[in-house]
Amino acid sequence: MNSRPNSILPPSDMRHLLLLLIGSGALSLTVLLSGCHRQPENTAPETLPAATVRVAAVENKKYLATEEVIGTVRAKLRATIEAKLSGRIERLPVTVGQRVKQGDLLVLLDQREIQARLEQTRAVREQTQQDRKRFETLLQQNAVSRQEFEAVQARARIAEAAVTETEALLGYAKVTAPFDGVVSRKLAEVGDLASPGRPLLELEDPNALRLESDIPEALIDRLRLSEKMAVRVAALTNEIPATVSEIAPAADPNSRTFRVKLDLPPTPGLRLGQFGRVTVPLNEVASVRIPATAVVVRGQMEIVFVVESQKAQLRLVKTGKRLGDEWEVVSGLNAGESIVVDGAATLSDGQPVEVKR
Numbered sequence: 076m077n078s079r080p081n082s083i084l085p086p087s088d089m090r091h092l093l094l095l096l097i098g099s100g101a102l103s104l105t106v107l108l109s110g111c112h113r114q115p116e117n118t119a120p121e122t123l124p125a126a127t128v129r130v131a132a133v134e135n136k137k138y139l140a141t142e143e144v145i146g147t148v149r150a151k152l153r154a155t156i157e158a159k160l161s162g163r164i165e166r167l168p169v170t171v172g173q174r175v176k177q178g179d180l181l182v183l184l185d186q187r188e189i190q191a192r193l194e195q196t197r198a199v200r201e202q203t204q205q206d207r208k209r210f211e212t213l214l215q216q217n218a219v220s221r222q223e224f225e226a227v228q229a230r231a232r233i234a235e236a237a238v239t240e241t242e243a244l245l246g247y248a249k250v251t252a253p254f255d256g257v258v259s260r261k262l263a264e265v266g267d268l269a270s271p272g273r274p275l276l277e278l279e280d281p282n283a284l285r286l287e288s289d290i291p292e293a294l295i296d297r298l299r300l301s302e303k304m305a306v307r308v309a310a311l312t313n314e315i316p317a318t319v320s321e322i323a324p325a326a327d328p329n330s331r332t333f334r335v336k337l338d339l340p341p342t343p344g345l346r347l348g349q350f351g352r353v354t355v356p357l358n359e360v361a362s363v364r365i366p367a368t369a370v371v372v373r374g375q376m377e378i379v380f381v382v383e384s385q386k387a388q389l390r391l392v393k394t395g396k397r398l399g400d401e402w403e404v405v406s407g408l409n410a411g412e413s414i415v416v417d418g419a420a421t422l423s424d425g426q427p428v429e430v431k432r
Contacts, residue, residue, distance in 0.1 A: 125427040129417035130382050135410035136364045138398055140357040146288030148308065148349040150279035151338065152254060156181055158269040159247040162188075169276070171261050175252045182250035182263075182275055189245045196237040203231035256280040259347065279347060284339045286317055286351050289332035294355045298322060298335060305354040306337060311344050317353065362395070363404040369416045370394060370402055379408060380415040380422050382430070387415060389424035 162184035169181055210227045213219040260277035269275060286306050290298065298304075298319055306317040317337035326333050337353060339345065370392070371378045377394055380387040392407030408414070415422065417431070 123423060123426040125429050126387070126418060126422055127429045127431050128380075128382075128387070128415045128419070128422070129431045130413045131366060131369070131416045133363060133365055133404075133408050133410050133412045133414055135361055137359050137361045138364075140360045141354045142294060142357060143307075143352040143354055144288050144290055144294070146286040146306075146337075146351050146353055148284055148339070148345060148347060148351055149287050150256075150281060150347060151283040151285050152256070152280040153259070154253055154278050155274045156250060156253075156276040156278055157271060157274055158182065158184060158250055159271060160184070160189075160244060161268065161270040162186075162248060164263060164265050164267050164269055164275075167261075167263065167265050167275075169258050169261070171258055173258050175256060175258065175278070177252055177254050179252045180249060181252055181258075181278075182269065184248040184250075184269055186245060186248045189241065189248060193238070193241040193245055196234065196241045200231070200234035200238050203227070203234040207231045250275070252278060254278070254280060255282075257347075281347055282341070284345055284347070285320065286337045286339060286353060288335050288337070288351075288353050289327070289330060290335045290355065292326055292331050292333065294357075295322070295326075295333045295335075297355050297357065304337060306339065306351050307354070308345060308349050308351040310346075310349060311342070314354075315339055315342055315345070363408055363410055364398065364401045365404055365408065365414060366416045367397070367400050367402055369414050369419055371419050378419075380419050381408075382413045382415060382428060385427060385429075387419075387422045387424070387426050387428050 164182060165185045166180075166183035168183075169175060169179075175181065206227045210219055210224045214221065214224045256278045257280075258276055259279045262277070263269065263273075263275045300319055300322060302319045304317050304319060305314045307314055317339050319335065320338045321334075321336040323334040335353075365379065369379055371380075377392050379390050379392050381390050382388070390407055393405045395403035395405045397403075415428070422428070
């Protein structure tokens with residue numbers, strides 16, 4: 076079997092070859108390295124100018140924790156209008172949104188049948204009155220007995236009562252407004268049959284409003300009658316001071332909530348049916364809070380600049396509830412740190428700052 080000759084040099088010859096290669100290529104290697112690592116002419120890094128800012132210390136403050144419960148603005152005075160007797164609707168002269176005064180006609184029923192009954196009872200009354208006068212004369216002449224005269228008197232009183240009853244029914248054919256208000260719903264039209272128990276209209280007084288809210292049973296003990304509470308309505312910017320006027324004594328078995336009514340003061344822009352929130356106080360808690368002007372929002376990130384060694388250091392934070400002009404900070408800051416509260420929107424990380432006094 077033929078074996079291949081060994082092509083590996085001895086260690087002494089290998090070392091000598093490496094030295095020769097290094098010696099011959101030293102100049103080329105030096106030129107190559109000097110070309111690759113050539114320094115630019117301007118090597119000084121660009122520096123940001125100092126920004127004038129106003130700072131404040133992060134504080135750990137106590138505040139009253141609250142929970143908001145939704146509700147609806149409704150009228151304190153509202154009524155469902157019904158007819159006291161059955162009859163075809165002849166006139167319905169109001170429309171939804173129309174303002175009416177107390178006593179204004181809302182619904183007029185067909186009166187012909189009642190009018191005929193009234194004429195009949197009046198005729199009977201006239202006849203019984205004549206009979207009473209005739210029997211009174213006969214009684215004086217002893218031509219009739221006292222019992223016969225008293226029977227005629229009774230029939231006269233019955234006839235008089237029948238006339239009074241029919242006149243009252245005729246008045247019921249005219250349905251009028253029980254108070255000043257606005258027609259909020261119209262549930263019938265001309266030609267429909269009205270009957271006792273069937274709603275025809277809904278009337279509300281827009282001048283006296285309240286918020287009706289269903290309070291969970293876990294919060295109901297936080298409320299007291301005549302207590303002032305803050306209410307927010309989506310269409311208004313300011314809080315409305317409301318007064319607790321009614322608290323249901325029992326919970327709804329389905330939702331486990333209590334119906335609570337809060338009287339609202341006259342407020343421009345407040346309307347029936349608006350969505351509102353009532354703020355229910357819970358207990359006092361402490362949290363880190365900073366001015367709202369210190370928080371800079373960039374995309375999905377909330378940023379605060381902390382001043383350290385006269386430089387603005389970018390810090391990511393997570394905010395919680397908005398408490399007036401301040402934000403609650405859940406994470407990212409500690410009490411006592413100095414943060415930029417004026418001019419933070421234009422700062423960059425590491426930029427020098429000058430604190431404005």
